[in-house]
Amino acid sequence: MISQKRLMFIAIVFLSLILLLIYRIADIQLISTNSFSKHKINLIEESVSQRTHRFTINDGRGYFIDRNGELLSTDVKPQIVVFPSLIKDKWPIAKIAEIVQVKPENLREMLAHFSKPGTLSIQHEITVEQMNKINSLEIPGLYAQLVTRRKPLPFANHILGAVGEDPKLINQKYPDKLDKGTVTITTKTGKNGLQYTFDPFLISEGESQFIYHVDRQGNPLFGLDVKYRSQTNPLYPLHVKTTIDKKMQETMEKYIDFYGLESGGAVLLDVNSSELLAMASRPLFTSKTIFKNEDKMTAQQIPGSIFKIVTAAAAIEDNKIQDNRQYDCNLNIYGKKDERQLGLLNFKESFAQSCNKTFGDLANEITDSNPEWISEYASKLGLLQKNGWSGKIYHLDHFSHFYNEEYGQVFSQKKKIEEYRSPLAISQTAIGQLDVKLTPLAIANMMATIARGGPWKEVKAAESVNFANETELITFSDHEQNSESLSPYTMMRLQALLVDVVKDERGTGHALQSLPFQVAGKSGTAQKGTASTLNNKWFAGYFPADKPRFALVVVDLKHDQTNRTIPIFSEIARELMDISEEN
Known part of the structure; x- marks a missing residue:
C-alpha cells in the first residue's frame, strides 16, 4: 500500500509538470510571442509565414554599380x-x-x-x-x-564579397533596428568584402514581394488577390557607386583564369586618383569556404625584388649612387657564386637585371649613416600602412573601404630589432626577403604614386553612397599623405629605372617590349623558405610609361617553373588600353 507521503510527492510532481506545461503554453501564446527562445524568434510572424505563399521580387538590400553605372552585384x-x-x-x-x-x-x-x-x-x-x-x-x-x-559569387568574388544570414552579427551590429522591427535575425547581412564594409548602408529594411495567404488545406484566406508589399520609403534601397570598371574587372579575371593562376591575383589602379579599377584574388571562396580563402590582395605576401624599389629610393636620396661604379653580380648576398652569373653591372643595370649583390651592398652602406632607413623609406612609399580609404563618415567613426586589410611589415614583432642589424640580415631585408611582407594593394599604390610623381593617396573602392533617386548621401573625398615623401628628383630617377627593366634587353621585364606601348615596372621572385618548392612571382608596373594611366600588379603565390605573371600582365595591359580607347 502506497504511503501518504509518497502519494503527496507524486501529486506535487504531477502538479509541477502541469504548471510547467501551462507556463510553456502561456510563454508561447502570450508572453514571448515577439521574441521566443535565445534566438528571439517572432512566433506571430512565423505562424503567418507558414500560411503564406510569397515570391520575393527584390530583397530590399542595397546594391553596387560600377563607375559607369553598370550593375555589379x-x-x-x-x-x-x-x-x-x-x-x-x-x-x-x-x-x-x-x-x-x-x-x-x-x-x-x-x-x-x-x-x-x-x-x-x-x-x-x-x-x-x-x-x-x-x-x-x-x-x-x-x-x-x-x-x-x-549575381553568382565568382564575379569580383573577394572585392564585392557575399551576403548571408547571421543572427549573431545582426544582434551585435543592429540592436536598434531589431528593436524597431526594421530588420529581423533572418535579414541577410554582408559576410566579407564590400558587402561587409558597406553593410550599414546596404542592409535591407523591407523586401518587395508578392504575397498570398492560405489556410491549412491551401485554400485562399482573403480571396484570390495576391498582395504586393514593398518598402514604404521611396529613397531606399541605397546603392554604392564603386570605382570599379566592370569591363576591366572581367578582363582581369579572364586572363588570370586562362593562365591557370591558382593562388594569387591582380590589382589595377587609376594612376591619377589611386582609385581601384579592378581586383581579383584566387582561389575563389564559396559559401562553404567564405572565411577560409582570404583576399590575397589585401593580405601580407613576401615581395622579393619588388622591395628593391625602396632600397633604390633610399640610395638615391642618400647620394649613394655612383654611375660608374661596378658591382660583382657573379656573387650573391652570401658572397658565394650566384647561379645567374650576371657579371659586373652598374646601378642602373643592376636594377634592370635584379642583381641581389648590388642592393645588399648599398643597403649596408646606407645603414652606416641611417640605421632606420628601411622602415623610413618603406613608409614614405606607403608600404607599411593600410592603403585602403578609411575615415569618419556619417555616424561611423572608423569606416574602411577594404575588408580585413593588413598592414605591411619589414621586421617581425616576434624578433628583437638587434636580430636585423647584421650585414646579412640587412642585405636580406633590402631585397625583400627575411621578414618583409607587403600587400599587393600597397605595392600597386606605390606604383601609382611613382608613376604620377607623388603624393601618396589612399585607395578608394567607392565614389559615393546614393539614394534610390540618385541623390548622393555620402561622397568619399581623396585622402592624401601629409607626411614627408620622396623628392621629385628621386621620383624621376625611379621612373627611369622602372622603364629600363623593360627596355633593357637583359631586363627582367624585357618580354613586355612586344606591347605597342611602353611599360615601366619591376619583377620579383620571393623564396618562401627551405621547406617550400614554390615561390612568389611578381610583376608590378604602370603604363603607358610616357603618360601613365594604369598601375597593375600581378602575383603568383604558387610559382613553379612557369612564369604566369608576365603573360597575364601583358594580356591585361593590352586589352585595358583597347577598352580605354573605346571609352
Missing part, C-alpha cells in the same frame, strides 16, 4: 511569376504562349511542375513589352515583374 530582368495555388484550367494558355513565344504544350508542362511560387523557365529573356502584355491579361496568379537577383 545584382541582375534585374523581366520575369513571369507563377502562384501554383491559383493555376486554373480557364487560363488562356494559347494566348500566354503566343506572347512569350513558346509552344502551348511546353507552357502546360512548365506550369505542371510548380509546387511553390516561382518564375517560368523560358530559355530566352522576355522583353518589357512582353511583360506588359502579360499583365494586361489580368490573370490571377500570373504576374510579370522586373525581378532582382544577386
Whole structure:
C-alpha cells in the first residue's frame, strides 16, 4: 500500500509538470510571442509565414554599380511569376504562349511542375513589352515583374564579397533596428568584402514581394488577390557607386583564369586618383569556404625584388649612387657564386637585371649613416600602412573601404630589432626577403604614386553612397599623405629605372617590349623558405610609361617553373588600353 507521503510527492510532481506545461503554453501564446527562445524568434510572424505563399521580387538590400553605372552585384530582368495555388484550367494558355513565344504544350508542362511560387523557365529573356502584355491579361496568379537577383559569387568574388544570414552579427551590429522591427535575425547581412564594409548602408529594411495567404488545406484566406508589399520609403534601397570598371574587372579575371593562376591575383589602379579599377584574388571562396580563402590582395605576401624599389629610393636620396661604379653580380648576398652569373653591372643595370649583390651592398652602406632607413623609406612609399580609404563618415567613426586589410611589415614583432642589424640580415631585408611582407594593394599604390610623381593617396573602392533617386548621401573625398615623401628628383630617377627593366634587353621585364606601348615596372621572385618548392612571382608596373594611366600588379603565390605573371600582365595591359580607347 502506497504511503501518504509518497502519494503527496507524486501529486506535487504531477502538479509541477502541469504548471510547467501551462507556463510553456502561456510563454508561447502570450508572453514571448515577439521574441521566443535565445534566438528571439517572432512566433506571430512565423505562424503567418507558414500560411503564406510569397515570391520575393527584390530583397530590399542595397546594391553596387560600377563607375559607369553598370550593375555589379545584382541582375534585374523581366520575369513571369507563377502562384501554383491559383493555376486554373480557364487560363488562356494559347494566348500566354503566343506572347512569350513558346509552344502551348511546353507552357502546360512548365506550369505542371510548380509546387511553390516561382518564375517560368523560358530559355530566352522576355522583353518589357512582353511583360506588359502579360499583365494586361489580368490573370490571377500570373504576374510579370522586373525581378532582382544577386549575381553568382565568382564575379569580383573577394572585392564585392557575399551576403548571408547571421543572427549573431545582426544582434551585435543592429540592436536598434531589431528593436524597431526594421530588420529581423533572418535579414541577410554582408559576410566579407564590400558587402561587409558597406553593410550599414546596404542592409535591407523591407523586401518587395508578392504575397498570398492560405489556410491549412491551401485554400485562399482573403480571396484570390495576391498582395504586393514593398518598402514604404521611396529613397531606399541605397546603392554604392564603386570605382570599379566592370569591363576591366572581367578582363582581369579572364586572363588570370586562362593562365591557370591558382593562388594569387591582380590589382589595377587609376594612376591619377589611386582609385581601384579592378581586383581579383584566387582561389575563389564559396559559401562553404567564405572565411577560409582570404583576399590575397589585401593580405601580407613576401615581395622579393619588388622591395628593391625602396632600397633604390633610399640610395638615391642618400647620394649613394655612383654611375660608374661596378658591382660583382657573379656573387650573391652570401658572397658565394650566384647561379645567374650576371657579371659586373652598374646601378642602373643592376636594377634592370635584379642583381641581389648590388642592393645588399648599398643597403649596408646606407645603414652606416641611417640605421632606420628601411622602415623610413618603406613608409614614405606607403608600404607599411593600410592603403585602403578609411575615415569618419556619417555616424561611423572608423569606416574602411577594404575588408580585413593588413598592414605591411619589414621586421617581425616576434624578433628583437638587434636580430636585423647584421650585414646579412640587412642585405636580406633590402631585397625583400627575411621578414618583409607587403600587400599587393600597397605595392600597386606605390606604383601609382611613382608613376604620377607623388603624393601618396589612399585607395578608394567607392565614389559615393546614393539614394534610390540618385541623390548622393555620402561622397568619399581623396585622402592624401601629409607626411614627408620622396623628392621629385628621386621620383624621376625611379621612373627611369622602372622603364629600363623593360627596355633593357637583359631586363627582367624585357618580354613586355612586344606591347605597342611602353611599360615601366619591376619583377620579383620571393623564396618562401627551405621547406617550400614554390615561390612568389611578381610583376608590378604602370603604363603607358610616357603618360601613365594604369598601375597593375600581378602575383603568383604558387610559382613553379612557369612564369604566369608576365603573360597575364601583358594580356591585361593590352586589352585595358583597347577598352580605354573605346571609352
